[in-house]
Amino acid sequence: MRLGALEAGGTKMVCAVGDERGNLFERASFPTLTPEETMPGLIDYFRGKGIEALGIGSFGPLSLDPNAPDYGAITTTPKLAWRDYPLRRAFAEALGVPVGIDTDVNAAALGEAVYGAGQGLDSLVYYTIGTGVGGGALVDGKLLHGLVHPEMGHMLLRPDPRDPAPHGFCPYHDGCLEGLANGPAIEKRWGISAKELPEDHVAWDVEAEYLAQMCANTIVILSPKRIVLGGGVMHQLHLFPKIRRRTLELLNGYVAHPSVLERIDEMIVPPGLGDNAGAVGSLLLAARALEA
Numbered sequence: 562m563r564l565g566a567l568e569a570g571g572t573k574m575v576c577a578v579g580d581e582r583g584n585l586f587e588r589a590s591f592p593t594l595t596p597e598e599t600m601p602g603l604i605d606y607f608r609g610k611g612i613e614a615l616g617i618g619s620f621g622p623l624s625l626d627p628n629a630p631d632y633g634a635i636t637t638t639p640k641l642a643w644r645d646y647p648l649r650r651a652f653a654e655a656l657g658v659p660v661g662i663d664t665d666v667n668a669a670a671l672g673e674a675v676y677g678a679g680q681g682l683d684s685l686v687y688y689t690i691g692t693g694v695g696g697g698a699l700v701d702g703k704l705l706h707g708l709v710h711p712e713m714g715h716m717l718l719r720p721d722p723r724d725p726a727p728h729g730f731c732p733y734h735d736g737c738l739e740g741l742a743n744g745p746a747i748e749k750r751w752g753i754s755a756k757e758l759p760e761d762h763v764a765w766d767v768e769a770e771y772l773a774q775m776c777a778n779t780i781v782i783l784s785p786k787r788i789v790l791g792g793g794v795m796h797q798l799h800l801f802p803k804i805r806r807r808t809l810e811l812l813n814g815y816v817a818h819p820s821v822l823e824r825i826d827e828m829i830v831p832p833g834l835g836d837n838a839g840a841v842g843s844l845l846l847a848a849r850a851l852e853a
């Protein structure tokens with residue numbers, strides 16, 4: 562079947578057409594301006610493509626309670642033009658097909674659990690470490706929601722003594738994960754772009770410390786079978802061994818399962834779908850919307 566996928570991001574909207582097996586046939590990218598400027602181009606893209614359903618993985622916060630009147634709307638986002646915008650409804654009305662929606666990181670978690678680095682697992686957490694930091698979780702085969710949905714990027718961490726900017730840069734929180742560990746925070750703290758920092762720079766030890774705290778917190782809270790780390794910053798693959806080693810130190814043997822103690826290399830991994838996790842996950846959200 563032909564399905565549509567939309568990765569709705571704060572800087573760009575990536576539209577794609579594919580199928581329920583995670584194959585992507587074509588894609589196009591549009592800048593995220595205001596809804597009035599951006600939506601017509603997205604709707605035009607999907608019209609005439611013969612899609613049977615659309616799946617959206619979106620930036621948030623989102624209303625994800627299917628019984629709420631604003632289901633599928635973007636709610637209190639700092640991107641003011643999109644505040645209270647009924648994203649799901651707009652596509653459902655314009656395209657006349659079922660539309661599934663979840664957070665961008667939940668979509669990526671689903672993609673990785675079905676076709677990526679966690680194939681067949683019913684329990685997995687996906688983090689993106691990029692312009693922002695966010696986490697999505699599959700728990701007992703279901704994407705995790707709650708009162709709203711998790712905001713793992715804003716978990717509070719303890720400062721690293723080597724960090725010259727230990728409060729981080731989140732406008733809301735002193736010392737939260739996103740404010741300490743996203744790409745822009747690395748650049749502000751050290752005055753060099755993250756891409757250009759040499760591998761032996763202390764910046765990467767500090768980054769690995771924060772991402773290890775994130776992994777240790779995740780392991781004790783959600784007990785996932787795998788943690789997939791994606792996003793631009795994780796293109797620095799040398800971070801993985803550092804993060805794994807430090808996660809083990811922080812847990813200090815307490816979670817005494819062989820997947821942690823003996824196979825941490827298979828527990829904390831890069832995405833199997835590379836930068837396509839969100840698009841593939843959105844196709845799966847479309848397939849689920851069609852079934853429902």
Ligand code: ADP
Nearest residue numbers: 690691692693744745755756792793794796797
């Ligand atoms: P977004 O989060 O906007 O969807 P990315 O996941 O690509 O996009 O994240 C972009 C951020 O990741 C940039 O702010 C940059 O700091 C960082 N980044 C991108 N590529 C690299 C790289 N090769 N090494 C380190 N950091 C990178």
Ligand code: ZN
Nearest residue numbers: 715731734737
């Ligand atoms: Zn924060």
